[in-house]
Amino acid sequence: MSGTFDRTLSTTDVMRRRASLLQRMHIDGLLLLLLLLLAAGSLFVLYSAGGKNVELLLKQATSYGIGLGAMLVIAQLEPRFMARWVPLGYLAVVALLVAVEFVGYTAMGATRWISIPGVIRFQPSEFMKIIMPMTIAWYLSARALPPSIKHTIISLGLILTPFVLILKQPDLGTSLLVLVSGAFVLFIAGLRWRWILSAVAALVPIAVAMWYFVLHNYQKQRVHTFLDPESDPLGTGWNIIQSKAAIGSGGVFGKGWLLGTQSHLDFLPESHTDFIIAVLAEEFGLVGVCLLLLVYLLLITRGLVITVQAQTLFGKLLAGALTMTFFVYVFINIGMVSGLLPVVGVPLPFISFGGTSLVTLLSGFGVLMSIHTHRKWIAQV
């Protein structure tokens, strides 16, 4: 916190007067509060969804601990520092993704992991969820806005390279989130509406032409089951039919904690991971889900406020993209479980069981906190 930047009003003075303890620790109080609320909610729902499995809760609590730790560490880093190192980080993660292609560890039919036996095993694609918006934000923040056609194309190249690599693993859920997180930077940067609309307009006839002239019947069938899982009720559709029954039978107020029948009688697969919202909806009803959505909405609002208040373009673009991507997580997961969207493996942020996604998400919020708490003219707020 050196005062070299501000000549007339000493930054340190301002900080002393205005900055609370939390701010000096680079923590955003509201975000932290909401996140802790979600953590409590997650353990609460998970106790029921996981069949009263205490071990599962301990694991999730540990993941939360690690994630919050990572968030706090990241919040201490200055955005400028991030911007300096992000190109290198991007190249490193892309290199790891290429490495996955050749020497990756395969499990459950997908090659997603880099494994150093006995030391560590991790998914490089998870890093990309944070690195991707940073990279595009870094690239565009140094150019004139709205981005010119040249810079748009370069950005798309930067987005599509890891997207394709992750898609090939195959990991549709993660690759889509990576794509979306990069695309949101372009959107926030003011990508011209004309281009957005013409891209959409061009995609429609291409898709139609593909459908009629390129795709084989069995491929069409696959697309069909993907878009309409209920047409395959013995495979993917089974989950959706059961999760819809779980959600619907919850009604307005729900059946009560630990009283959900669908999930407790093993009718609902993956009830503690991707489909956990169905358990919540069954046991706490529409009210419960709306409360959860309210918490999410508050998080998103705070994120958007941080975006507007960010003082560097890099910070603005990054904060905006991270917030919007977070919302996409929520929307895809709930949309998928309630039968609105195709089934892609996306967990419900902060509620679903799973350490990797928690750490990644919390790191993202660490970046938000860093952007917000490293502002120079804090007095203006």
Added chain:
Amino acid sequence: MSQPIPLKDHEKDARLVRQRVIVGGVMVLLLIGVLIARLYYLQVIQYEHHSTLSENNRVHVQPVPPNRGLIFDRNGKIIADNRPSFSLTVTRERAGDWRKTLDTVVEVLELSSEERELFEKRVLQGRRPFEPVPIMYELSEEQIARIAVDQFRMPGVEVAAQLVRHYPEGEHFAHSVGYVGRINEAELKQLDPVNYSGTHHIGKTGIERFYEDSLHGQVGYEEVETNARGRVLRVLKRTDPIPGKDLTLTLDLELQQAAEAALAGRRGAVVALQPKTGEVLAMVSQPSFDPNLFVTGISFKAYGELRDSIDRPLFNRVLRGLYPPGSTIKPMMAVAGLDTGVVTENSRVFDPGFFQLPNVKHKYRNWNRGGDGWVDLETAIMRSNDTYFYDLAHKMGIDRMHDYMSRFGLGQRVALDMFEETAGLMPSRDWKRARYRQAWYPGETVILGIGQGYMQATPLQLAQATALMATHGKWIRPHLAKSIEGEMPVDPQPMPDIQLRDPSYWDASINGMVQVLHGARGTAKKVGDTAAYRIAGKSGTAQVVAIKQGEKYDSGKLAERHRDHALFVAFAPVHDPQIAVAVMVENGESGSGVAAPVAKQVMDAWLLNEAGELKAEYAPALTAEAPKR
């Protein structure tokens, strides 16, 4: 505010970002609205519906298996259909202690402990939760009644009606159409678990196996509501299965029966092809077995009897029987000899009754010990002269012989859609080096000239090689499926046609084959004399036990099962070949005496009308010149 003057574009950028953030915020609100609307729809509007489903707690998706496609012969006569049958099913999840329930079933139906074991094995093969697993098929009326009376003691046990494969023609098509049987554990791992979720049978052999994908169809499903005891209360939603495709065979039921009759109870094989189309008209392997036994699970005892029978009814002689082709290969050797130029139509060889390699003492005997004197190509085929073909083979050499015989389909799988087919063996230098780590000896080439030695062929390969003679080398793989719901089967790897330097070589060799039946000294003259049309054919014998040098084959001394197999290949009518036949009679000894009459009877059945005359459509056209031969 005493700040450095903000750059202009910075303010513009901030404004731009703020606009986009507002747009984004609005989108977020809209989409959250969509989610809430969706949840409202599910949880409030459809609450009753979902609540009922959940309360009864059993929204159940159960597969509806598709009906298996039917199989017809070329004239639309049914060869395989589906027949309703009652079976006993157990749903493990509803049976309480299901092992105890099985005990009750065994007690009520008074069954043995072996069957109890079998039931247990079958129940454990269940794949999905709440799946009713059939444990017993073809319940009798009495058994159904007994189950009904004691139903209350057997929770989760139900009598279900289902369609089961049935072969009305019994053993006639066991070796071509094959049969379906219960899916076993190894197959289970290979299958698409969704599409086979309601299916308990799968094609095990023959056409049933080869066209499994087409015959099976696409599974349908029912979303049903069941009570706590598992009874279906109502169907909420149903998607019909797509039935399997019907398949029309190239086989002709009547010809098949005629061919079996022609074998007159002897063990053997008959294949009849339509040379121009590659369609298999008849495919007989005798003795055969009743495929219906395998559909619902054959008893160990009955299976043991079939498996251990000395007559080997389960053995598919047409596709898996390997025999040295013997003299039946001579017409093809002649074509190869002409095309390589080692013989001409008029070149002659003197036969003293044996052939000797230069500077080797060993004598390769002609079957006619006295020798035939000077023989040319046509005579050599007509008389089945071994010496001529020893000489031809020696001049041609193994490499060229391997090349030509391979083009006739020997040593490789020739059929398009026959699962069990074996490749047979057409030896070569490379094969011998790999197999025995030995060099090729010239003597081995010599005996290959008369189809002995390492060479091994199936009756189907012999029929195809003969059909190639009939079509002058036009390759169409023999196939059993004429059409699958109107679609013709496609050959993914067509064989190249056999092109000769001079197409007249075909007729030179065929003339020899015609002389076999119609020449004054033809080996099968007796059969040719009775024919109402002209036949081109060739007999052969396949040795079962080797004869030592200098020893004479004496059938009287040999046990019946050690006698030579009789072979005959033929096609007819010569002017416009409609049918090519290969016959193998096990231990029949004489190709021309035993196998040739069988072949003729099969051709008669196909070519003659009721009055015993050549059918009008096969008769030579009036404008065509009279047959010269």
